[in-house]
Amino acid sequence: MTAKFITLEGGEGAGKTTCLKHIEKRIKEAGIDLCVTREPGGTRTGEKIREILLDRGNFDILDETELMLMFAARAQHLNELIRPTLVTDTWVLCDRFTDATYAYQGGGRGISSERIAELEQWVQQGLKPDLTLLLDLPVEMGLKRAGQRSSPDRFESENIAFMERMRSSYLEIASREPERVKIIDSSLTLENVLSQIDFVLNEILNEVDSG
Ligand code: Z5A
Numbered sequence: 001m002t003a004k005f006i007t008l009e010g011g012e013g014a015g016k017t018t019c020l021k022h023i024e025k026r027i028k029e030a031g032i033d034l035c036v037t038r039e040p041g042g043t044r045t046g047e048k049i050r051e052i053l054l055d056r057g058n059f060d061i062l063d064e065t066e067l068m069l070m071f072a073a074r075a076q077h078l079n080e081l082i083r084p085t086l087v088t089d090t091w092v093l094c095d096r097f098t099d100a101t102y103a104y105q106g107g108g109r110g111i112s113s114e115r116i117a118e119l120e121q122w123v124q125q126g127l128k129p130d131l132t133l134l135l136d137l138p139v140e141m142g143l144k145r146a147g148q149r150s151s152p153d154r155f156e157s158e159n160i161a162f163m164e165r166m167r168s169s170y171l172e173i174a175s176r177e178p179e180r181v182k183i184i185d186s187s188l189t190l191e192n193v194l195s196q197i198d199f200v201l202n203e204i205l206n207e208v209d210s211g
Pocket of ligand 1: 009010012013014015016017018019039040070095097098099100101102104105136145146155156186187188190191192193
C-alpha cells in the first residue's frame with residue numbers, strides 16, 4: 001500500500017475545522033494509520049513561524065517575507081514530519097498546503113505564480129498531495145459564518161476583494177487539476193457537505209481496498 005497525502009483547502013468560514021474532524025474519523029474507521037497536521041505549522045519551528053504570520057501586530061510583514069515564511073515552515077514540515085510519516089505507510093491529512101500559497105500569496109497578494117512555483121519546486125521536489133478537497137462557497141457567505149469569531153488574524157482581516165481573488169485562484173487550480181482537486185460546495189448544509197466529502201473519500205478508500 002502507498003500512503004496517501006490528503007489536503008483540505010478553502011476560504012474564510014468554509015468549515016475546514018468541522019470537515020477535518022469528519023475526514024479524520026472516516027479514514028481511521030477504515031483501519032488506516034493517519035497523521036493529522038496543518039500549515040503553516042505542524043512542527044515546533046513551523047508553529048513559531050505560524051505565530052509570526054497570523055499575528056495582526058505584524059502589520060509590516062512584506063508580501064515576499066510572508067511568502068518565504070510560508071515555504072520556510074513548509075520545508076521544515078516536509079522534512080521533519082510529512083515525508084518521514086508517508087514512508088511508514090501512514091497517511092497524512094494536512095489542513096492547508098501549497099494551494100493556499102497560490103490562493104493567498106498569489107491571488108490575494110498578487111505574487112506571480114512563476115515565483116511561487118520556483119519555491120514549490122525547490123522545497124517540495126515534486127511532492128504533491130494525492131487528493132485535495134477544496135471547500136468552496138461565496139465570499140460573503142463565508143465571512144458571515146466566520147464573523148462569529150472573536151478576534152480575526154492577519155489574513156482574516158483582509159478585505160473582500162482579496163478574498164474574491166483568493167477564491168478565484170483556488171477555483172483556477174481546481175479546473176487545471178480536476179483529478180487531484182475536488183470541489184466541495186460548502187454553501188450547503190453541513191449534512192450535505194459531509195456527504196459530498198464521503199463520496200470523494202469512498203473513491204480513495206476503495207482504491208486501497210482493491211489494491
Ligand atoms: N495561509 C496562507 O496565506 N498561505 C499558505 O500557504 C497557508 C496558509 C498554508 C491560517 O490558516 C491562515 O494561513 C489562513 C490562510 C493562511 N488564513 N485565513 N483565514 P487556518 O486554516 O488555520 O485558518 P482558517 O482559514 O481561519 O481556518 P479554520 O479555522 O478551519 O476556519 P473555517 O474554514 O472557517 O472553518 P470552521 O471554523 O469550521 O467554520 C466556520 C463557522 O461556520 C463555524 O461556526 C461552523 O460551525 C460554521 N459552519 C461550517 N460548515 C457549515 C455549514 N455547512 N453550514 C453552516 N455553518 C457551517
